[in-house]
Amino acid sequence: MNRVLSGIKPTGQLTLGNYLGALKHFKKFQDAGEVFVFIADLHALTLPIEPETLRTNTRDLVAFYLASGLDPKRATIFLQSHVSAHSELNTIFQNYLYMGELSRMTQYKDLSYKMNNNAIGLGLFAYPVLMAADILLYDAAIVPVGDDQIQHVELARDLVNRFNKRYGDILVMPKAQVNKVGARIMSLSDPMRKMSKSDSKGDIFLKDDLATIRKKIMASVTDSGSEVIYDLDNKPGISNLLTIYAATKDISIAEAEKYFSGYRYGDFKKAVADAVIEELSPFKERYEQIIQGDEIEKVLKDGASRARIIAEATLKRVKNAIGLLDVK
Ligand code: AQP
Numbered sequence: 001m002n003r004v005l006s007g008i009k010p011t012g013q014l015t016l017g018n019y020l021g022a023l024k025h026f027k028k029f030q031d032a033g034e035v036f037v038f039i040a041d042l043h044a045l046t047l048p049i050e051p052e053t054l055r056t057n058t059r060d061l062v063a064f065y066l067a068s069g070l071d072p073k074r075a076t077i078f079l080q081s082h083v084s085a086h087s088e089l090n091t092i093f094q095n096y097l098y099m100g101e102l103s104r105m106t107q108y109k110d111l112s113y114k115m116n117n118n119a120i121g122l123g124l125f126a127y128p129v130l131m132a133a134d135i136l137l138y139d140a141a142i143v144p145v146g147d148d149q150i151q152h153v154e155l156a157r158d159l160v161n162r163f164n165k166r167y168g169d170i171l172v173m174p175k176a177q178v179n180k181v182g183a184r185i186m187s188l189s190d191p192m193r194k195m196s197k198s199d200s201k202g203d204i205f206l207k208d209d210l211a212t213i214r215k216k217i218m219a220s221v222t223d224s225g226s227e228v229i230y231d232l233d234n235k236p237g238i239s240n241l242l243t244i245y246a247a248t249k250d251i252s253i254a255e256a257e258k259y260f261s262g263y264r265y266g267d268f269k270k271a272v273a274d275a276v277i278e279e280l281s282p283f284k285e286r287y288e289q290i291i292q293g294d295e296i297e298k299v300l301k302d303g304a305s306r307a308r309i310i311a312e313a314t315l316k317r318v319k320n321a322i323g324l325l326d327v328k
Helices: 016-032 051-067 085-093 099-103 106-114 127-136 147-167 210-218 236-249 253-259 265-292 296-322
Strands: 003-008 034-039 076-079 142-145 175-178
Touching: 003 016, 003 127, 016 034, 016 051, 016 142, 016 236, 016 265, 034 051, 034 296, 051 076, 051 265, 051 296, 076 296, 085 127, 085 296, 099 106, 099 147, 106 147, 127 147, 142 147, 147 175, 210 265, 236 253, 236 265
Parallel strands: 003 034, 003 142, 034 076, 142 175
Antiparallel strands: none
């Protein structure tokens, strides 16, 4: 089976990083196999968020999924909170992942450090448990992720080994798939930090108008020297722009570097801005049509009904395996 599962948290406005690292690839997966794409709205609660913001971000995300070329007849698009099996399997899996391993997760350590170790919800700590439930419910073989989610998929794999060793062949082993280029787009104002939707500084938001996108790219941090070369240590800003260009054009970093040899920074930035705008312009137009239309609710209703069928079958298999009594 070639089933692919992916999800995004509706924690903020989507960025170019989310587009190049995730959204841009969804259609490819749909064409190659069976795709389940969900909105991780329960995961969005792991950091404080206003209810209205969460609702707006969630609708936006559905529209962006559809704008990316996902066809709701072929891809199953749904909200995590609409399929209660996620929460149920999460409760079960809490007993198969350990506090020690959860406390070693980089994302948890980074976020709890940012919060000065104050008011950290149990949900943030146990984030990978719910993520394991998300993945394993759908017997997903492939989980496309950016750099910083690899560790969580590895933990889901550990859980599968642990669980299957004890109960037999119950869970399907997932595999993280990371893009060769664009797995980690950095912030334009600080190329040492990942471009993130919950961090507004210097990011390109997919809802920005095209003129703002161009302005942000032209104003991005540049490095000393004048050559356009990929050198993460000495030219992190230029390297990030090369990555953005390569990921946008679906070429390798080496090809992008070659193309820009002899360019000055100003012309290089202009070419990057042109490429990003050319890519995002039709995508943004589709998003505008969808967000103003009335298909979002129907897509989510249909998606949840289809997702429930698969998820409930897996949950039942797990419950039977561990000895929870089933009565007809
Ligand atoms: N900067 C990035 N470069 C490449 N890929 C990225 N992704 C996120 N940022 C970049 C990919 O987009 C998807 C979104 O996943 P998520 O919302 O579940 O989590 P995330 O990785 O934590 O995304 P953000 O934007 O950084 O969100 P916040 O700020 O809420 O933590 C994933 O496929 C991710 O790899």
